[in-house]
Every structure is written in C-alpha cells, then in structure tokens.
Amino acid sequence: MLSRKIIATPLAASALLLSALLSTSCQQSQSPDVEVGDIKFAVAQEYPSSTVTYNGTASPGAVAYLYRDGHADQNADLVIANIVGGPVILYGIGGGRFTAERTIINNSDTDASAVQVADFNADGIPDIVSGGYTTLRITVMLGRPDGTFGVSGQYPLHGVWPSQFQIADLNRDGHLDIATSAYAGGNITILLGNGDGTFREAPPVSATTVALAMVVDDFNGDDIPDMAVTETVPTVGVLDASGNLVHGTVQILLGNGDGTFRRTDSYPIGLLSELVRYGDINEDGKGDLIILNALVTNDASILYGLGDGRFAPEQRMLVGGPSSIEILGVRAADGSEGLQLLDFNGDGHLDMAVTQMISSRLVVFEGDGRGHFAPVGSYAVAGFPEDLMAGDFNNDGCQDLAVPGNVPPISPSDVGVARVSVLLNISAGCH
Numbered sequence: 001m002l003s004r005k006i007i008a009t010p011l012a013a014s015a016l017l018l019s020a021l022l023s024t025s026c027q028q029s030q031s032p033d034v035e036v037g038d039i040k041f042a043v044a045q046e047y048p049s050s051t052v053t054y055n056g057t058a059s060p061g062a063v064a065y066l067y068r069d070g071h072a073d074q075n076a077d078l079v080i081a082n083i084v085g086g087p088v089i090l091y092g093i094g095g096g097r098f099t100a101e102r103t104i105i106n107n108s109d110t111d112a113s114a115v116q117v118a119d120f121n122a123d124g125i126p127d128i129v130s131g132g133y134t135t136l137r138i139t140v141m142l143g144r145p146d147g148t149f150g151v152s153g154q155y156p157l158h159g160v161w162p163s164q165f166q167i168a169d170l171n172r173d174g175h176l177d178i179a180t181s182a183y184a185g186g187n188i189t190i191l192l193g194n195g196d197g198t199f200r201e202a203p204p205v206s207a208t209t210v211a212l213a214m215v216v217d218d219f220n221g222d223d224i225p226d227m228a229v230t231e232t233v234p235t236v237g238v239l240d241a242s243g244n245l246v247h248g249t250v251q252i253l254l255g256n257g258d259g260t261f262r263r264t265d266s267y268p269i270g271l272l273s274e275l276v277r278y279g280d281i282n283e284d285g286k287g288d289l290i291i292l293n294a295l296v297t298n299d300a301s302i303l304y305g306l307g308d309g310r311f312a313p314e315q316r317m318l319v320g321g322p323s324s325i326e327i328l329g330v331r332a333a334d335g336s337e338g339l340q341l342l343d344f345n346g347d348g349h350l351d352m353a354v355t356q357m358i359s360s361r362l363v364v365f366e367g368d369g370r371g372h373f374a375p376v377g378s379y380a381v382a383g384f385p386e387d388l389m390a391g392d393f394n395n396d397g398c399q400d401l402a403v404p405g406n407v408p409p410i411s412p413s414d415v416g417v418a419r420v421s422v423l424l425n426i427s428a429g430c431h
Helices: 002-008 010-021 023-029
Strands: 045-048 061-064 077-080 088-090 092-094 114-118 127-131 137-143 149-156 160-168 177-184 187-193 199-206 213-217 226-231 249-255 261-268 275-279 288-293 299-303 315-318 325-327 330-332 336-342 351-356 361-367 373-380 389-391 400-404 419-423
Touching: 061 389, 061 400, 077 114, 114 160, 127 149, 127 160, 137 177, 149 187, 149 199, 160 213, 177 199, 177 213, 213 275, 226 275, 275 336, 288 336, 299 336, 336 389
Parallel strands: 061 114
Antiparallel strands: 045 419, 061 077, 077 088, 114 127, 127 137, 137 149, 160 177, 177 187, 187 199, 213 226, 226 249, 249 261, 275 288, 288 299, 299 315, 325 330, 336 351, 351 361, 361 373, 389 400, 400 419
C-alpha cells in the first residue's frame, strides 16, 4: 500500500526521504509545546487508530454521534480511515476521552483509505462512505440502530486512488450526493443520492490532470454547490525567470444545479496543493479559498473571493511552525499537510490549525478577521500527521482536534498500529 501512495503523490516519497535523512535535525529542532495568547490546547492524548503505518492524505475521517443499542449518546465518536480493513471507530466515553480499543468495520471493502460520515437515507442514523486504493471502489454503508453497518452499494471510482469526499445536495433534489476526487485520472466521481441510501452514477466531472484536493461550497451566491479542485502540473515544480516556483492551479467549477458543473476560471497556486478550505477570513461577506502548498515552500495560497464565483490572484502566507527546518536558506521541508479553518476561541474570527508532517507537530494560528494569521501554539502529535478532524469532544462548546498519524510507536504491544492524537481545546471561554 505504501508504494501505491508514493506513486500517487511525490510529496509522500519526498517526505519519507527527508524524514530519514533529517531525523536528527528534526529531533534537535523540535521546540517544546508552546502556548501563547488565548488559544490553547491540552497536551495530546494518543489512541490506536488504523491497522497500518500509512493513512495517506485522503479524507482522514469524521466526527459523528454514532448509534449503539438503539440510540446515540452525547459523546462524540471518531470514524477514521484505515488502509487494511474497513473504517476504524473510536467511541467517545465522555470528558473528551475515547475507548482504547478500536472497532473495525470489516464489511466495507478491502481498505478504507478515504472516509466520510453523513445521513444518506435520512433516518437520523449516521452512515459511512469509504473509498479504496486497491479496489478503486466507493462503498456506502448504512448505519443501523444497534450500531452495526450494512453495505447499501458499491460504485466505481473514475480515477486512481480516492483522495477526498465532499457531501452536498449537488442537484438540489433534497437528497445528499457524493463527490470524490482521485490522485490520478483527472476526474471527479459524482454519485447522486436517491434518498434511500443508494446512489446512481452521474457523468464524471473532468476537472484537472491530477485532482489532488477539492472543496464544495456556494461561491457565487446562487444557492447551488460549486467546486474548487487543485492540481499540480508539473508535479515537481520548476523555477521561472523571476525565481518563483512554477506550480499547479486551482480550477473553479460552478454548479448547474443538476449535478453537472461548468469550468470557469483557473488560478495559479503553490506546489503539491493537497488540501483546500473555504471561509470568509477577511469578513467582507465573500468566501475565500485557502490552499496548502506542502513540503517545499511550506506556505498557503490565499485567494480572496469576489463574491461572483471569481477570486483575486493568490497571496502567499507562510505556515511553517517553530519546528520547520532551514534548508539552503529556506525555512521549509516540514510538510504542511492538514488544515482546519475554525473559530477556536469564540472571538468571531476564523483561526487555523495546520499539521507539520516531518516534525510531527500541530501549529495553531489565530486570525484577526482581516485575513491575517499569527502563530500562537505548537504541539507534538502522532508521527507523520497529515489531514485532521475537528469537533466538540467534551461538550464544552469549543472545537477540539483529532490528528491521525502515520508512524506507530515501536513497542511490542501495538507494532503496526498507527495512532491518533486528540487535543482538547482549553482556550479562554471553554467551560
């Protein structure tokens, strides 16, 4: 499985090589946990997550309130991607803690490298959709009142190696639909929901050469879901005459309201852009795109929305934390892979949490509502973290974080079991 991932994303191969070559430097450069300002997280608690050491950058999972014994309790649960076997569930037991024993849903597929949760048949019970690297299938599993899941359908992936799921009502018929990107193939797979947990295949959306990441939202205010998809061509990047890195693009596809999309604009962005988020970071009433450019430049491309489905040219923001390694005068090589865009301290402004893959840290940035972010915390997390999940794990009204890692601890008890780090939000105002 690891070889497939390396082929699909050159970033993973580069990161593994750098990790091996620079492990001593990483250990020396790691700073102690830093908490500055009024956004603070408790030291991470680790739990076993997947059955292998490599989850990849695919959708890492979701926070949900799953059913057990005919009802859902008030404790948030974690549903986590798992390359060998079905999705892994960690049940919440209260106070932001989770069971140390994993539940693996083995009736889904041979793997579940990308996972998302939604209620596809509108019965009030969370369901799961997973995608497989090896089978190239999308599997939908419907939740039952007793906490078990049953497969309602399997559908072909139009591409190679699923990367991310987006769930929305793409054709405005009142039923949830599924959009899936893939690391290779250049297409977005569209499954239109029938409302009963089954789906029908729609024509795939031709997006980019390499559809690394996507986000679905309404960019032009017509109440129809739109799509932004990133690609990287060339995948290794070159320097132009001005010394700037020539990189990939983000494609904007506006929805037609029937599950189809039309390509409109394309904007230059950074290298190996494997994650994109959408939110109004400068609070002008128009949503903006934030796209992580991993590994080499260790920055993010910010495209401010114009409100009509168009965006301003990118502006760059460094997202390297205090553990970033300086190579050839560039503070980089830390692999910014995961990002959550949320208000962590309840001041009404969007903040950011970014994972740093090589140094195995989570860096938190506080937003000021004008598009500026300042680093206010750095936390050690499970080895080689990529994307991350957010939710209120202890029912205090604040957003907590769960960060799956890709490298297990070396111990006789759980060799071959990756970990997930849970960080509880203890910012001012959390009770």
